[in-house]
Amino acid sequence: MAIALDIGVQLVQVALVLALAPLLTGFVRKTKAHLLRRQGPPLVQPYRDLLRLLRKEAVLADSASWLFSAAPYLIFAATWVAAALVPTFAAGLVFSHAADMIAIVALLGSARFMLALAGMDVGTSFGGIGSSREMMIASLAEPAMLMVVFTLSLLAGSTQLSSIATSMQSPEIGLRVSLALALVGLVMVAIAENARIPVDNPATHLELTMVHEAMILEYSGRHLAMIEAASYLKLLLYVSVIACVFFPWGIAVSGQGLAAYLAGLAVYVLKLAAGGFLLAVFETAIAKMRVFRVPDFLGASLMLGFLAALLLFVTQAG
Amino acid sequence: MSDAAALAVAGILGVPALAAALLALLPDDRTAARLNALAALATLACALVLLAHRPPPGPFLIVDDLNVVFIVLGTFVGFTTSVFSASYIAHELEIGRLTPAYLRFYHAMYQTLMFAMNLALLSNNIGLMWVAVELATLTTVLMVGIYRTPAALEAAWKYFILGSVGIALALFGTILVYLAARASVGEGLDAMAWSVLVERAHGFDPALLNLAFVFLLLGYGTKVGLVPLHAWLPDAHAEGPTPISAVLSGLLLNVALFAVLRFKTIMSANPGALAPGPLMVSLGLLSVVFASFMLYRRQDIKRLFAYSSIEHMGIITFAFGMGGPLANFAGLLHMTLHSLTKSAIFYCVGHIAQVKGTQQMSGIRGLTVTHPLLGWGLVLGVVAIAGLPPMGIFMTEFLIITSSFAREPVLAVVLGLSILVALGALFLRLNTLAFGDPQGSAEPSKASFAPLFAHLVLVLAAGIWLPPALVAWFQHVARLLN
Amino acid sequence: MAVEGPLWCIAVLLGAGVAAVPAARHRAAAAAVYGVCLGTTLLALAFAASALLAPDRYAAGLSLPLGLPWLGAHFRVDALSAFFLAVVNLGAAAASLYAIGYGRHEDSPGRVLPFYPAFLAGMNLVVLADDAFTFLFAWEFMSLSSWALVMAHHRRSGNAAAGYIYLLMASLGTLALLFAFGLLAGASGGYAFEEMRQAKPPAAVGGVVLVLALIGAGSKAGLVPLHVWLPLAHPAAPSHVSALMSGVMTKVAVYGFVRIVLDLLGPPEWWWGALVPLLGGVTAVMGVLYALMQHDLKRLLAYHTVENIGIIFIGLGLALAFQANGLQASAALALTAALFHVFNHSVFKSLLFFGSGAVLNATGERDMERLGGLIHRMPLTAFAFLVGCAAISALPPFNGFVSEWLTFQAILLSPALPQWLLKFLVPAIGALLALSAALAAACFVKAFGVTFLGRPRSAVTAQAAETDRWSLAAMLAFAALCLIAGIVPGQFLDALAPATQALVGAHLPLQEERAWLTIVPVAESRSSYSGMVLFTVIVLAAGATTWAIHRFASNATRRSAPWDCGFPDPSPLTQYTAGSFSQPIRRVFGTVVFRAREEVHMPPPGAAEAARLQVRLHDVPWDVLYVPVAGAVAFVADRFNKVQFMTIRAYLTLVFGALVVLLAVLATWQ
């Protein structure tokens, strides 16, 4: 019975992330528009976009290979699974033993790998630009992310997101400098990874500064839909990771009955909204930076993460 | 059975002497070369008899475990060299570098040299040995100069002068040994006979012995080619006919070393005398370091390998100086393998120089492409001489370095590093000699590969498996040397 | 039936090598030789596998009356050597299979066929050797035979120099190992490994031995700064040999290090655990950065081997650190990670070299700037290569990720270490490891993207054809192995248990009985990973999505010219090249690590000539370490050389001087 419930919860989680992801993106866009005194698209616009794209025919460049058309599905699947592994409203999911936080980072890495290859497949100059810059950013963002993971897992004595989330709720963690550092580092990584301002501009084309958009320039129709969905999922994933690690309150632990789950769900939605709002404020507040300033930005986050880990290594005896 | 042994000894000395006389008279060159090889073969046969039976030591001649090693090795290399020399000399005649008259002289001298070296090895009398070594020196001087080119004459002259001084020093040492012995042994032949000297050495005057050893080490060391007494060696190797280079590196150096060893045994048999080890070790190490750096700037292929001979003589001297059953065993084995390998290399080099028409390494390239057998033979030889497995020298160098590393780490490290330096130089040359785009004539050489590959196969076999009998024998000799 | 089996295999290999000398001319020789090698190595692999399953049955050693007379040649198969025997022969078998096809295109078989089996035999011998002499003999023999293979194409420019540097470095390493063994054997001269285990050297000696072992094994494995020969020599050899050298021979070097330091040397000091991982971390990052800067495919792969060696040494070093502090379980984890990475790297690096060889055969090009679009011409090769790239970039669900994940887990255990230096060092090493992993992904996006994707950059590339089926069989088999070892790593980890048990006295909890094929290095609550679940879920998700979309949404497709923001350029030269791909990363790291300088020559307005961008990279270790040494040798050689040109009187003066000095010594002595 319990296992059945767990599986059920897991499936709900899988469906939930997929359902909420476009909404979050829509919410961010809406908020940004409001902050800029604009009307902005309706909240459900991302859903519409996806549906429209799905119905269109896909245009493939002549020089595109099988990899080009296979990549979107793999990217989507990898990101989806990764997002489904993050405890959103309930910890101790069934799959949580299949992959810890390092594995989630690596899953996103696989997705990025495929995306970068897809960007180079057609053999256009823009695709190459996108891929090379993406890999450069990733080569700094990923270690930063791993440093944050180190910090957390040292605190929690585990790399399992579920157990991290649960142990973060326990009082003896308290407030720590390294936690703050880790949080800042993680936020910076999240911004970079989701191609947000100031690292990249999600709403631009025909700019030599674009990174993510340049890679997917040749995509259209259902392929584009898959990739867009994947990016929505990625944003959701990062927000939920931050939420469940640094603000773990209200996450239901498996076996706590339905009420706890519902409560957790409500809290989770609130957290998402808060995260989206903050992101929107941040994005409107600052300007896009030059591509070659990005390494400094990410280097800073790497340093923060490293510092956090180091502090823990030193303070933690045995 | 001792009559057979006596016969064998007589053969070892008599056959070369007779052959020398005969070859001096014979006019025709074809049969001369064959007769030369035949005589060498006969000598080898006689030497092999000695393995089985030994004659009792006489006042002038002796056969003991130590010199049997050298005699068998020497006669064997002498035989293979004579085979190689047949094909080599034939080519020299074709291109007219040698006239039949000189050829006759050459063969006579070759056998005389054999005679002299065998005499030096067999002699039980230090005076007699001195005479024999001098005779060997003179003959080789004449053969080095046989091409009559200014360079050859000069090399011969240099060799002659330095050799004579060395001889003089050795003689003084010999006299001193006699004086040291006379007091306890009494006057007369006994005071110059090994068999007596070694067993009575403990009673000799140590101071006199020390002085004697200094002179003997320098005198015979000149022949061994130890730095700083080596100056004659590279030129003598480079300018003479290649068979002589092979004999020089393969035999004469060993004979001189043999003399040093004989006196070393006397020294170490005397408690009061200073240990000969440190002197030999320092001279040997100096030679290794010096020679291995000298290899880098060489342009003449035969000179290159002449310096490598200096290096290896240094290694051997180092080993014997280190002493101890392990190092002595390694030294003996190294000496054997070195003379096999080095003579093989010189066979190869001789044919290469004949094919390419030059000894300058700048004119020899890509041998493995144009002359696979010669090229790969050279590669094998260099691999062996550089001390890489599976060739035997790897084993001896392993033994020498490790055994001395336990006692003198610093010296061992220096030795190992300079061996590495030498390896670098050798392969730097090999890269252009054997590999790369070929240069020079590509016409096939009418070489006789049998001696070359016979030696290399022996060295290879020694690296993988040493017959227990040989090992036991060498170990026995190694114990004698202490 | 203990160690004889592998020894017979070695004998057969040597025989094949000898037989190949006369037979090399013959047309069928290549197929025959490689066929024999394939069969023999498979047999040896079987022996190794059975030894891994039942280590105790194989513990009995064997001594042959070869080599050093009074020592004899000792051979033995224990858990460690069994594992490496398996690695060696797995790689060797695949390479032989590959070569049955690839070898046909060899233009000078006489220079390859005799040495290839000898090389295999040498590597097997090293792993089996049980005394110092046999070990060094085999070690140097391995170097020598591989040197001959590097020199196979000696007329191509640069190869001879590569071979020279290689042999020199190899001999230096052998010398270092010789001294290490000399120290271990002590004055008594016990060269059998068993005696060395008994002899307990003092701590100082232990440190020296460690350094010597680092020099000896590190120079062969390619540890920075001893790596200089590797990227020159590995690409110079024929591709199947490159695969062996990069994939397998470096692992034999690792074996040497493990054997000496963890087995023979006895209990480690804690500072070893600081030195070795630091070297490993630096090596990893340097290696991958070097690789990123290359545009010669095979050289890129060779440099990347350096990175993986670094990762392996990080694991080994952590094992030393834990072992020194008596944390057996953690040591076992670190060691397992290192050994498993040894296996993984041997698999995917061989696979990648096979692929590069196939490309080389099809196009005659190693320069990525002239390749491109090969995924259309040689799809299967491209697929296999892609798998290799994903695996080496440590992406789940492939095997590379598992071993790096284990290494991370080991790093996360290191707060337990008491020493402050280690507390500071280990997180830094973790950062280096993470950095190198991320850079590796970039490196292989570049390698695969520029070589196989996009549009062909040269005519030959456009005409390339898929490679032969032997090579494909080898590549696809290894690709499959990458996936299998990635999704069911538990079985492989359990096979390592005896080895770690023997070396550090502990092993990972056995993984067989875990549910969902999950691997759990320490504890369920701490960390766990199940490649199987991940793989199936992703496949299900992707499949379901695809099916749903094609079923309910459109599945219409149209081909057209690329859009490229509206102005596509027909010329393939407008694609991003290898150089331009790595340019951002070069700007980030290059100026520090390589003293990279970029010079732009922009013609004045109206001038006709093209603008030029020139990039200069320096190999800093080379400039700092090797050039001065070479200079010193040359200097001394020049000084000494003057002695060759003196007059006879000067020579006489030397003799005279020597005499007087000796006499003076004598006079003062008494």
Place this chain on the structure above:
Amino acid sequence: MDRLALDVAHLFAGGLVLVSFLLLYQDRMTGLVNTFAMHAVVVSLSVAWQAYIQEAPHLYITAAIALVVKAFVIPLALHRIIVRLGIHKTIEPVVGIGLTMLAGIGLVALSIMVMLPITAQAGTLAREDLAFALSVILLGLLMMVTRRNAVSQVIGFMSIENGLILAATGAKGMPLVVEISVAFSILVALIVIGIFLFRIRERFETVDIHLLHEHRGEQP
């Protein structure tokens, strides 16, 4: 009898050393050759004396050889060579005479120092004789090293040989002395012939001054 005998022997040996110094001092070719002849005479006298006091008749042969070959034949030959080569003018030593003398004295001191520890049981006359012989040898070497001229270097070498013979005959009852001295005379004769053949004007270094730097197989 013995005292006297020993004193005479010492007289000859010391005289030989003295003549060696004279050789070092000489810087005129003809004078040099003549002094060498004297050197040889002294040697043959001392050998003869040894033959007398040791009742060793065969040593007379050695003495005779020394006298005939080295006191007459070779000097005459050398004179002819000198004339032929036209170098009967002064010759310049590499180092100044005075310095050479000093070095020579140092060498004598060294040889005596080396001989000191030798116990007297090695033979009553052996020790001093050996010291003298050793000094003669070292002085000869010094001469070979310091002189540029081929002829003077040969003379140096021959004085070494005289020293050796002195030592050999001083060693009482040493066998093969005659044979050895004969062998050595052959050596010397060959050297002289060599000089004669190769027309060595100046310098020992090379058979022809022009070849000094060319024919070393390698270019410096």
